[in-house]
Amino acid sequence: MLELKNLSVQYTKYEDAALSDINLTFKPGEFVCILGKSGAGKSTLIRCINGLQKPTRGDVFWNKQSITKLSEEQLRKVRREMGMIFQHFNLVPRLTVLQNVLTGSFGNRSTFKSLLGLFHDEEVSQAMQVIKDVGLKEQTHRKVEKLSGGQKQRVGIARALLQQPRIFLGDEPVSSLDPGTANHIFNLIQEMHSKHQLLTIINVHDVDIAKRYATRIIALKNGQVIFDDTPESFDRDQFHLTYHAFSNKLEELPIRN
Numbered sequence: 477m478l479e480l481k482n483l484s485v486q487y488t489k490y491e492d493a494a495l496s497d498i499n500l501t502f503k504p505g506e507f508v509c510i511l512g513k514s515g516a517g518k519s520t521l522i523r524c525i526n527g528l529q530k531p532t533r534g535d536v537f538w539n540k541q542s543i544t545k546l547s548e549e550q551l552r553k554v555r556r557e558m559g560m561i562f563q564h565f566n567l568v569p570r571l572t573v574l575q576n577v578l579t580g581s582f583g584n585r586s587t588f589k590s591l592l593g594l595f596h597d598e599e600v601s602q603a604m605q606v607i608k609d610v611g612l613k614e615q616t617h618r619k620v621e622k623l624s625g626g627q628k629q630r631v632g633i634a635r636a637l638l639q640q641p642r643i644f645l646g647d648e649p650v651s652s653l654d655p656g657t658a659n660h661i662f663n664l665i666q667e668m669h670s671k672h673q674l675l676t677i678i679n680v681h682d683v684d685i686a687k688r689y690a691t692r693i694i695a696l697k698n699g700q701v702i703f704d705d706t707p708e709s710f711d712r713d714q715f716h717l718t719y720h721a722f723s724n725k726l727e728e729l730p731i732r733n
């Protein structure tokens with residue numbers, strides 16, 4: 477469904493690559509958490525998947541089609557199939573929950589029409605339904621700036637769901653939330669993941685969350701994959717290798733049995 481082949485990203489020629497020769501295949505229905513310390517390349521990986529970042533080398537295949545060579549218009553079509561939530565929510569504070577969620581259908585119509593509020597009745601009722609699904613029915617007509625962080629992220633999830641995506645991508649979606657709220661948001665993501673059988677790929681800093689919700693954990697270090705396995709196999713040694721080992725190079729890491 478989604479394949480990354482020899483993917484490398486080098487932002488500037490004077491710095492180390494942000495991603496080096498990444499080869500990964502993702503299947504429908506997987507719930508993948510990406511771990512790695514700050515600067516490991518997690519956001520870059522997500523941005524390559526949704527086409528926001530062009531790789532320096534290698535390719536991203538979505539249903540066997542390379543997305544790196546698409547025109548902007550073709551890329552927009554592919555992005556419609558990718559729902560995305562962000563650390564800082566990326567909402568318009570002065571607009572209501574409903575208006576923000578309706579911008580999720582931007583991919584399906586012109587931005588101009590959407591900004592004018594020219595939505596079809598059917599779109600509005602679909603938006604109302606996803607707002608209800610994420611538990612925000614009472615807040616439908618409130619301005620987003622009046623909501624808590626957890627509620628804002630629910631709006632983000634509703635907006636992504638309105639696109640009826642086939643992949644759900646998250647770039648540290650709970651990093652600015654307290655632990656309790658972060659769990660509520662992950663419960664919701666898991667519920668939506670199961671309901672729609674979405675391939676879900678999310679960057680997180682919290683290893684406990686990754687172990688609790690993911691069906692697969694991928695750990696990055698210095699732009700390379702150093703772990704790709706079940707959450708159960710992500711043990712203390714792996715935690716140490718991912719977050720604390722001093723070595724910069726894979727071959728210098730301590731050998732494990």
Ligand SMILES: Nc1ncnc2c1ncn2[C@@H]1O[C@H](COP(=O)(O)OP(=O)(O)OP(=O)(O)O)[C@@H](O)[C@H]1O
Pocket residue numbers: 487488493494512513514515516517518519520521
């Ligand atoms: N636009 C950019 N221009 C130059 N270098 C960049 C850019 N974006 C990221 N980098 C560099 O690429 C590397 C990987 O960054 P990335 O944001 O992907 O890491 P991350 O694992 O998501 O980090 P964090 O957890 O702090 O968000 C880092 O060294 C970062 O400084």
